[in-house]
Amino acid sequence: MALTLxxxxxxxxxxxxxxxxxxxxxxxVKEETRQKVLKVIQNKNFQPNLAARGLAAGRTNIIGLVIPxxxxxxxxxxxxxxxxxxxSEACNAHDHSxxxxxxxxxxxxxxxxxxxxxxxxxxVILSSALMDDPIVKSLHESKMPFILIGRHPTLEVNYIDVDxxxxxxxxxxxxxxxxxxxxxxxxxxxxxxxxxxxxxxxxKALNDRNLPLxxxxxxxxxxxxxxxxxxxxxLIPYKPDAVFAANDVMAAGAIxxxxxxxxxxxxxxxxxxxxxxxxASRTQPPLTTMRxxxxxxGALAVETLIDIIDHPGSDSRSILVATELVIRESxxxxxxxxxxxxxxxxxxxxxxxxxxQLHQSVGNPADENPNILRRRVKNx
Amino acid sequence: MALTLxxxxxxxxxxxxxxxxxxxxxxxVKEETRQKVLKVIQNKNFQPNLAARGLAAGRTNIIGLVIPxxxxxxxxxxxxxxxxxxxSEACNAHDHSxxxxxxxxxxxxxxxxxxxxxxxxxxVILSSALMDDPIVKSLHESKMPFILIGRHPTLEVNYIDVDxxxxxxxxxxxxxxxxxxxxxxxxxxxxxxxxxxxxxxxxKALNDRNLPLxxxxxxxxxxxxxxxxxxxxxLIPYKPDAVFAANDVMAAGAIxxxxxxxxxxxxxxxxxxxxxxxxASRTQPPLTTMRxxxxxxGALAVETLIDIIDHPGSDSRSILVATELVIRESxxxxxxxxxxxxxxxxxxxxxxxxxxQLHQSVGNPADENPNILRRRVKNx
DNA sequence: TTGTATGCGTTATCAT
DNA sequence: ATGATAACGCATACAA
Numbered sequence: 066m067a068l069t070l071x072x073x074x075x076x077x078x079x080x081x082x083x084x085x086x087x088x089x090x091x092x093x094v095k096e097e098t099r100q101k102v103l104k105v106i107q108n109k110n111f112q113p114n115l116a117a118r119g120l121a122a123g124r125t126n127i128i129g130l131v132i133p134x135x136x137x138x139x140x141x142x143x144x145x146x147x148x149x150x151x152x153s154e155a156c157n158a159h160d161h162s163x164x165x166x167x168x169x170x171x172x173x174x175x176x177x178x179x180x181x182x183x184x185x186x187x188x189v190i191l192s193s194a195l196m197d198d199p200i201v202k203s204l205h206e207s208k209m210p211f212i213l214i215g216r217h218p219t220l221e222v223n224y225i226d227v228d229x230x231x232x233x234x235x236x237x238x239x240x241x242x243x244x245x246x247x248x249x250x251x252x253x254x255x256x257x258x259x260x261x262x263x264x265x266x267x268x269k270a271l272n273d274r275n276l277p278l279x280x281x282x283x284x285x286x287x288x289x290x291x292x293x294x295x296x297x298x299x300l301i302p303y304k305p306d307a308v309f310a311a312n313d314v315m316a317a318g319a320i321x322x323x324x325x326x327x328x329x330x331x332x333x334x335x336x337x338x339x340x341x342x343x344x345a346s347r348t349q350p351p352l353t354t355m356r357x358x359x360x361x362x363g364a365l366a367v368e369t370l371i372d373i374i375d376h377p378g379s380d381s382r383s384i385l386v387a388t389e390l391v392i393r394e395s396x397x398x399x400x401x402x403x404x405x406x407x408x409x410x411x412x413x414x415x416x417x418x419x420x421x422q423l424h425q426s427v428g429n430p431a432d433e434n435p436n437i438l439r440r441r442v443k444n445x
Numbered sequence: 446m447a448l449t450l451x452x453x454x455x456x457x458x459x460x461x462x463x464x465x466x467x468x469x470x471x472x473x474v475k476e477e478t479r480q481k482v483l484k485v486i487q488n489k490n491f492q493p494n495l496a497a498r499g500l501a502a503g504r505t506n507i508i509g510l511v512i513p514x515x516x517x518x519x520x521x522x523x524x525x526x527x528x529x530x531x532x533s534e535a536c537n538a539h540d541h542s543x544x545x546x547x548x549x550x551x552x553x554x555x556x557x558x559x560x561x562x563x564x565x566x567x568x569v570i571l572s573s574a575l576m577d578d579p580i581v582k583s584l585h586e587s588k589m590p591f592i593l594i595g596r597h598p599t600l601e602v603n604y605i606d607v608d609x610x611x612x613x614x615x616x617x618x619x620x621x622x623x624x625x626x627x628x629x630x631x632x633x634x635x636x637x638x639x640x641x642x643x644x645x646x647x648x649k650a651l652n653d654r655n656l657p658l659x660x661x662x663x664x665x666x667x668x669x670x671x672x673x674x675x676x677x678x679x680l681i682p683y684k685p686d687a688v689f690a691a692n693d694v695m696a697a698g699a700i701x702x703x704x705x706x707x708x709x710x711x712x713x714x715x716x717x718x719x720x721x722x723x724x725a726s727r728t729q730p731p732l733t734t735m736r737x738x739x740x741x742x743g744a745l746a747v748e749t750l751i752d753i754i755d756h757p758g759s760d761s762r763s764i765l766v767a768t769e770l771v772i773r774e775s776x777x778x779x780x781x782x783x784x785x786x787x788x789x790x791x792x793x794x795x796x797x798x799x800x801x802q803l804h805q806s807v808g809n810p811a812d813e814n815p816n817i818l819r820r821r822v823k824n825x
Numbered sequence: 826t827t828g829t830a831t832g833c834g835t836t837a838t839c840a841t
Numbered sequence: 842a843t844g845a846t847a848a849c850g851c852a853t854a855c856a857a
Contacts, residue, residue, distance in 0.1 A: 449850055451851095461852095462852080465853085494850050496851090497852090498851055498852075500849090502853085
């Protein structure tokens, strides 16, 4: 049987309460006593029972990480692994544990109510993807602290995201600057907010330069390599000279299709992806892509969630993490001189901040107001 | 505040114990009462507090999944995601939750003792990899039920694994049958049991056919694509006509290197991998590989662990899951007629069972006794 | 079949 | 600064 507070108390000649105080770093304990107790604890390698602690304190230091499995099958995509890793590391660093739910549709209803009411979890990180995810609504209506990875289209909830619109706009502008005229895009699934935002950015970029939207050059993918491959195959007959894929995995698929069609990259078709996942640099040619710091976002989610848990009733937080266009010359680089003279300056009306600089925004990122970006104040 | 047993009891006009009985499917309760209580529970969407349940019953229905992070950085490899998915799904299906620990070296010591003693976890699935992993020893010395994914070289512990030796031997035989004479291998890291076993299988295959071991054709990789690429580059000067990579990701790296050296696959160099990860079929040419059902192994681990938890003191289990050589003609296929006449029959002295058939073995898989493979008796 | 009483290992409130 | 004691929400042995 495992040791208890009582055991430690007896062994160190104090009361249970004092041991509890020592463990919880309560200042009301004489240094001498503290050391004595601490020694016994170390000696016996005592670990307080978390279930009991949870019961008594109403707090478990456990965070739930929920990933809808309708989306999670994309495990050939490093996105979720990286997110999990980021969350896990941050939890370790903050003395929390992570409970993982890959919420399969069939179990979803049971799962969500379990999470909310079983008293085992202090808060939830939800990698929501679907625009109308019922889990988000359930959480929003409950008292459970939670934070989304990826903004929500309508509800005012806590979230961490990159500014997908801005980032995609920037990525598309990169292609426009190369005088690409027939820029295709392979989007993510319609019902996901990230897909929507990235498509909006693409549209805005075209609009910025008065380029027409060619609807035959817009195709919906499913984030997978096979999907990108299939989409590109259907795109090729329409002779695009560039393609913006909403993630790197689809971009890789597109590259395969382009090669098979005997077209050259980037001479015939330039390719730009999104994510900068580990092997974006290993495609042939290396992929130009929009980097988002997925692991950092996971970590930031943890820290913010803990902050929310510690300060209930505080304002809702919307945190935007900066992205960075990673130009790998061979894949999405300039192939012709700019037509006009103004292409040398960045056509986007703001500077992309460096990737490791985290920013907080209070508004909706869809709003056109780069100035509300503020440096995030930690532990504020 | 969340509802409690007491609330439900009051609402349905019975005692707390009766409600508890209903929830725990105790047979000693009148059907009528049962229905009555059940209705209130459904109605109020009551969820018992798991912390309290854990405290009282000494069981939480939570399973810990521990992945050493020294290994987990390989998240560009779908292995761990697939494993996590398999474990998670099985846990859902069995009404358990999964607690995830990506055990980083710095936190390892604290982590392990937390897992063992915090009373939050009924048992642990450990994706051990290192031969001398201290976590395994800690677990082995503790009373915590646990199961390894991947056998342990010395300790007699519960594990799930594929027969790596046998599988690699089979894979290598496939190359030998093509009259390949200079068969290279890219192994995993030395200190991992899977690497060791797969290398042993390679050695046995050479030995089976009296082929010499050419030490310049053996190189240690690190499971990553970059590692496979680098290893292959160093291998090429020694003119191998085939290479067996200990996993698909390294095989993909090797393919890149071979292409860059202007060599043809499989005419000049045949390639065989291990795992059959989702995009093994998407390499150019498609990869011939040894399939292991990673997700199934995760699920089987969960079921076995629950069984162990339910029946403490039972014998230790060693379960081997069958593998299957997936021959994709273009990558590791025959390029020349067999030299002798006996190559037509399988040189390995046993049939590889179909992949979805799970088997149990009592002995050490390193032992040469295919006959001890038995169908696993479920719920036995 | 049902209710009562006790204990699980903490934290927290109250004394001292 | 420390110690008793009462919750926390549930399961279970025992009584009825």
